[in-house]
Amino acid sequence: MSAPQLGRFIELLTREQFSVAEACLLIAQDAYPELNVDTYLGRIEAIAEGVRARIPADAFAEQRIVALNNYLFGELRLSGNVADYYDPRNSYLNEVIDRHVGIPITLSVLYIEVGQRIGLAVKGVSFPGHFLVKLRVKRGQLVIDPFANGEPQSEDDLRKRLQQVLPKTQAIGSLEPYIEAATPRQIIARLLRNLKAIYMKSREFDRALAVMNRILLVTPESVDELRDRGLVYQHLECFRPALADLQNYLRRSPDATDALEIHERLVELRQAAGRLN
Numbered sequence: 001m002s003a004p005q006l007g008r009f010i011e012l013l014t015r016e017q018f019s020v021a022e023a024c025l026l027i028a029q030d031a032y033p034e035l036n037v038d039t040y041l042g043r044i045e046a047i048a049e050g051v052r053a054r055i056p057a058d059a060f061a062e063q064r065i066v067a068l069n070n071y072l073f074g075e076l077r078l079s080g081n082v083a084d085y086y087d088p089r090n091s092y093l094n095e096v097i098d099r100h101v102g103i104p105i106t107l108s109v110l111y112i113e114v115g116q117r118i119g120l121a122v123k124g125v126s127f128p129g130h131f132l133v134k135l136r137v138k139r140g141q142l143v144i145d146p147f148a149n150g151e152p153q154s155e156d157d158l159r160k161r162l163q164q165v166l167p168k169t170q171a172i173g174s175l176e177p178y179i180e181a182a183t184p185r186q187i188i189a190r191l192l193r194n195l196k197a198i199y200m201k202s203r204e205f206d207r208a209l210a211v212m213n214r215i216l217l218v219t220p221e222s223v224d225e226l227r228d229r230g231l232v233y234q235h236l237e238c239f240r241p242a243l244a245d246l247q248n249y250l251r252r253s254p255d256a257t258d259a260l261e262i263h264e265r266l267v268e269l270r271q272a273a274g275r276l277n
């Protein structure tokens with residue numbers, strides 16, 4: 001990532017509230033260096049204008065939701081990429097806008113950004129296993145799945161989803177802790193971890209490293225992410241950065257369950273780094 005691109009991303013992170021779409025597009029510049037963030041933000045605004053043109057100015061929230069769903073999933077034909085869910089392009093917002101397919105979190109980001117532009121206080125929900133959105137309406141709280149064409153989720157739907165991803169011994173109880181609004185930083189961290197998992201699985205360590213650098217900007221307190229970056233540096237034979245990350249990991253988490261394994265890796269890395277002199 002270039003210094004100006006990185007600087008804009010870091011500046012966003014200094015704010016408590018920021019445009020998640022802008023942050024997602026800045027992340028996409030790692031894979032698409034020529035990507036013009038402002039051009040794509042303009043395209044999101046054009047989508048919002050398309051929705052606004054289809055609703056009266058005094059439309060209430062439910063009317064706006066219907067118009068938003070009809071435009072995004074009817075006219076634009078946005079959809080969840082079920083056929084190739086783990087294609088990394090699904091995690092890059094520019095590709096979602098271009099190709100009209102995505103995964104729950106990127107479709108939700110687009111839904112949130114357009115929804116807010118047409119007067120809906122839409123929030124992201126970092127639901128276990130499947131990102132969702134929600135907003136307050138007169139009758140209470142509405143939870144929506146943009147991956148399923150904006151389909152509202154009933155309490156039974158949400159409980160069934162939880163039963164599929166939580167341990168069977170875990171009592172669910174109230175749904176409120178699971179549908180709390182996610183902060184912009186939490187949304188970006190989840191998107192980045194999705195990308196990290198995709199690139200690690202395909203052993204594209206260069207791409208994984210770029211993602212990990214972003215994760216540590218978003219969640220600098222995460223010692224596990226620091227360890228993982230050190231291991232990727234080792235795979236890439238960047239021995240000194242690997243040594244620095246893993247030493248820092250043990251310094252910050254001396255009682256980690258994998259401390260012995262990391263100590264052994266440090267011995268290997270010191271020898272490898274020594275051979276570079």
